[in-house]
Structures are given as structure tokens and as C-alpha cells.
Amino acid sequence: MQPQTRATSQDLAEQDAGETTGGGPVPPFPDVDLMYIVDLLSPEEKTRYREVRAFLQSRIRAASIDYWNREEFPVELVAELGKYGLGALQTDGTSKLFKGLMYAEVARADVSLSALVGIHNELIVGMVDSLGSEEQKKRWLPGLHALTRIGAFALTEPDHGSDISGGLATTARREDDEWVINGAKRWIGAGTIADFALVWARDVADQQIKCFIVETDRPGYTATKIANKIGLRIMQNADIVLDEVRIPAANLLPGATDFSKANELLRDSRAWVGWQAVGIQLAAFDVARSYALSRKQFGKELARFQLIQQQLAEILGNASVSLALMAQLATIQQDGKLEMVQAAMAKSTTTRLARASVAMGRSLLGGNGISTDYEMGKLFGDAEILYTYEGSYEINSLIVARAVTGKSAFV
Numbered sequence: 001m002q003p004q005t006r007a008t009s010q011d012l013a014e015q016d017a018g019e020t021t022g023g024g025p026v027p028p029f030p031d032v033d034l035m036y037i038v039d040l041l042s043p044e045e046k047t048r049y050r051e052v053r054a055f056l057q058s059r060i061r062a063a064s065i066d067y068w069n070r071e072e073f074p075v076e077l078v079a080e081l082g083k084y085g086l087g088a089l090q091t092d093g094t095s096k097l098f099k100g101l102m103y104a105e106v107a108r109a110d111v112s113l114s115a116l117v118g119i120h121n122e123l124i125v126g127m128v129d130s131l132g133s134e135e136q137k138k139r140w141l142p143g144l145h146a147l148t149r150i151g152a153f154a155l156t157e158p159d160h161g162s163d164i165s166g167g168l169a170t171t172a173r174r175e176d177d178e179w180v181i182n183g184a185k186r187w188i189g190a191g192t193i194a195d196f197a198l199v200w201a202r203d204v205a206d207q208q209i210k211c212f213i214v215e216t217d218r219p220g221y222t223a224t225k226i227a228n229k230i231g232l233r234i235m236q237n238a239d240i241v242l243d244e245v246r247i248p249a250a251n252l253l254p255g256a257t258d259f260s261k262a263n264e265l266l267r268d269s270r271a272w273v274g275w276q277a278v279g280i281q282l283a284a285f286d287v288a289r290s291y292a293l294s295r296k297q298f299g300k301e302l303a304r305f306q307l308i309q310q311q312l313a314e315i316l317g318n319a320s321v322s323l324a325l326m327a328q329l330a331t332i333q334q335d336g337k338l339e340m341v342q343a344a345m346a347k348s349t350t351t352r353l354a355r356a357s358v359a360m361g362r363s364l365l366g367g368n369g370i371s372t373d374y375e376m377g378k379l380f381g382d383a384e385i386l387y388t389y390e391g392s393y394e395i396n397s398l399i400v401a402r403a404v405t406g407k408s409a410f411v
């Protein structure tokens with residue numbers, strides 16, 4: 001049997017144009033932006049937002065499902081994302097709200113690609129641009145902006161996840177005009193396909209955690225893809241081994257000579273996951289709404305049953321709360337007032353809501369909610385990653401509680 005729905009906003013727009021349910025016309029909410037957040041953009045940004053959004057819905061959303069099933073990296077789709085400027089969001093001067101809405105719309109089309117675009121902008125371009133040397137910027141930024149070059153952010157280790165800032169065990173040893181790196185990293189996004197990895201390692205001389213550009217073709221660098229994931233299957237996460245990897249002294253990021261230097265970027269990347277949580281919930285709503293309007297049981301559309309209506313209202317409510325929270329976060333970020341407590345609260349709250357939303361969506365589709373053919377199964381798996389990476393739900397909650405009690409429960 002062919003899948004009944006792979007909902008896109010085009011589907012929704014078509015329904016909005018003509019379909020009736022017997023209870024009146026389907027209301028015109030193809031963008032599902034009930035709080036008019038997009039209207040806060042400048043006219044130029046609004047136009048660009050609509051263009052990119054249409055491209056993501058028509059080109060990326062349906063196409064990503066087969067790549068996800070095969071755990072395959074879509075090289076040609078990433079090149080197209082680059083042509084729409086999604087590799088340069090960090091430095092192109094657009095507003096924080098625009099950047100966030102772009103992240104949400106990429107996630108609405110595919111969460112793995114939004115992970116790539118988000119890590120790329122927030123951590124790779126962000127790190128090289130704000131903490132790199134002039135020479136490093138000249139060498140890497142043009143290709144990164146075009147998305148013809150990809151970097152990996154290598155912080156987590158097999159034995160240190162939540163406690164990485166204290167426990168980091170990878171070492172860097174200075175020998176004449178070289179650094180020698182030894183250690184292991186786990187879960188590193190794009191680790192098998194990147195041109196370079198930003199590797200965090202402890203300098204054995206002063207015990208400070210520093211960041212190094214390690215080209216992935218250096219002898220001693222080995223990356224092995226982590227297979228059989230239940231989410232983010234397009235993103236090529238890797239186990240990396242660094243065995244006496246020698247890099248020029250100039251590959252140290254001059255602005256990243258202790259871990260605190262990266263705090264601002266790590267805070268912003270935590271907040272970025274909140275935008276992913278918005279996007280995945282909008283996607284879940286798209287699919288659930290479309291399915292409820294087309295699937296009939298007991299002789300009528302699911303959309304006529306009160307319990308189904310309640311679930312649709314709840315998914316939309318969760319998505320709208322998340323969107324409004326992230327829009328306000330973008331405002332304080334734009335004003336330079338974003339602190340870790342707000343980023344952690346936004347990340348933990350929106351990912352908790354996202355997990356609830358995709359679970360409702362999964363159930364609303366019945367058995368078909370299990371299958372990625374109907375998209376919802378893919379969203380269900382992807383939400384688990386949002387809940388755990390960039391600081392797990394628990395750790396982000398503890399960061400918030402530490403700020404409001406003055407008591408730390410985890411260090």
C-alpha cells in the first residue's frame with residue numbers, strides 16, 4: 001500500500017484552498033504561526049524566510065525520508081542548502097530571530113539536516129570566526145559559508161559526556177612547532193565526512209582545555225560511523241580515535257585557550273536546540289493534522305473525534321508555546337542579555353514538549369505512526385536526540401535549578 005500522507009505545507013495549502021469537512025472550511029493555517037511570530041521579521045527577512053521555507057518543504061522534506069531510512073548523508077541536498085545561504089547564517093548579519101526561524105524550518109523539513117546546519121553555524125563557523133586566527137579564517141570560512149567545507153565539533157568522549165568539562169581526557173602535547181593529540185571522542189556529528197574536526201584537548205603543560213583544528217586526513221585520525229541509531233540517522237555521528245596526531249602549532253584556535261572562552265558559543269548552541277524543538281513540533285502537527293483529515297474510521301474522518309481534536313490542539317499549543325518562548329529568547333539574545341540559565345530553560349522545556357508532541361502524533365496515526373513512510377516515525381526517533389544532546393534534559397534542568405537556588409546538584 002502506498003503511504004497515505006507525507007504532509008507538506010503545500011498539501012496543507014491545497015486543503016486550505018478547497019477542502020471542507022462538512023463542519024465548514026478548513027481554516028487557513030498553512031504556516032501554523034498563530035502568534036504572528038514571522039511578522040516580527042523585517043520585510044526583507046520575511047521574503048527570504050518564505051523563499052527558503054518553500055525550498056525546504058518542496059525539495060528537502062519528502063526526499064530526506066529515504067536518506068534517513070538508509071542512514072545516508074545527502075551530499076547533493078547539503079550543497080543546495082549552501083546555495084540558499086544556510087552555511088553563512090552565523091555571519092551574514094541577519095537577526096537572531098531570522099536565524100532561529102531558519103533553524104526551525106530546516107528542522108520541520110528534516111531534523112538531521114537542521115543538526116548539521118545548526119552545529120555548522122553555531123559551533124563551527126562561530127568558533128572559527130570568533131576564536132580563530134586571521135589565517136584560519138581565510139583558509140576555512142569561505143568554504144564553510146558555501147557549505148562546500150564541513151567541520152565536526154569534537155567535545156564528548158566515550159567516558160565523559162555530562163561531566164566533560166571536568167573530566168575531559170584527550171591530551172595535547174606541544175613538541176617544537178607541532179601539537180600532538182591523543183584520545184578518543186564519541187558521537188561526533190559529521191566525524192566521518194568532515195574536512196576538519198574542532199578537537200577539544202587538555203594541554204598537558206598547563207592542564208587547560210584548548211581547541212585545535214585537526215584536518216581529518218592527518219595520520220592517526222580514525223573515524224568510525226555509529227550505526228543503528230533511532231534518530232538523526234542522516235547525521236553521520238562517529239567514534240573518533242586520535243593516535244599521536246600531529247598538527248602544526250598554528251592549528252590551535254588562539255581564542256580558545258581555556259574552556260570558558262567557548263562558553264558563549266556553547267550557550268547559544270544550547271538555545272539553538274530549542275529552535276529544532278519548534279520545528280519538529282510544527283512537522284508533527286503538519287503530519288497529524290493532514291492524517292486526521294484524510295483517515296476515516298467508524299465512517300468519518302478522525303478529525304471529527306473529540307479526543308483526536310484535543311491531541312491536535314495540544315500539539316499545536318506545545319509548538320506555539322515553544323515558538324513564542326524561542327522568539328523572546330531571540331530578542332534577549334539580540335540585546336546581548338542571554339545567560340546560560342535562559343538557554344538551559346528553553347532547551348529543556350522545548351525538548352520536553354517536543355517529546356510529548358511527537359508521542360501524541362505517533363499515537364494519532366495509529367499503526368501508521370510507527371512507519372517512517374508516514375514521516376511521524378522519523379520525527380518520533382529524532383525527538384529523542386533533541387532531548388539528550390547539547391546537555392541532556394536532566395543536566396539542563398539542573399543548570400536552571402542551580403541558578404534559582406544557588407545550590408548545585410551536579411558538581
Ligand SMILES: Cc1cc2nc3c(=O)[nH]c(=O)nc-3n(C[C@H](O)[C@H](O)[C@H](O)COP(=O)(O)OP(=O)(O)OC[C@H]3O[C@@H](n4cnc5c(N)ncnc54)[C@H](O)[C@@H]3O)c2cc1C
Pocket residue numbers: 119153154155156160161162163186187188189231232237385388389390391392393394395409410
Ligand atoms: C545523536 C547524537 C549527536 C551528538 N553530537 C555530538 C557532537 O557533534 N559533538 C559532541 O561533542 N557531542 C555530541 N553528542 C554528545 C551529547 O552531547 C551527549 O550524548 C550528552 O551530553 C550526554 O552525554 P552522555 O551520552 O555521555 O550521557 P551521560 O553523561 O552518561 O548521562 C547518562 C544519563 O545520566 C544523566 N546524568 C548524568 N549526570 C547526572 C547528574 N549529575 N544528575 C542527574 N542525572 C545525570 C543524564 O542526564 C543521562 O540521562 C551527541 C549525542 C548524540 C546522541
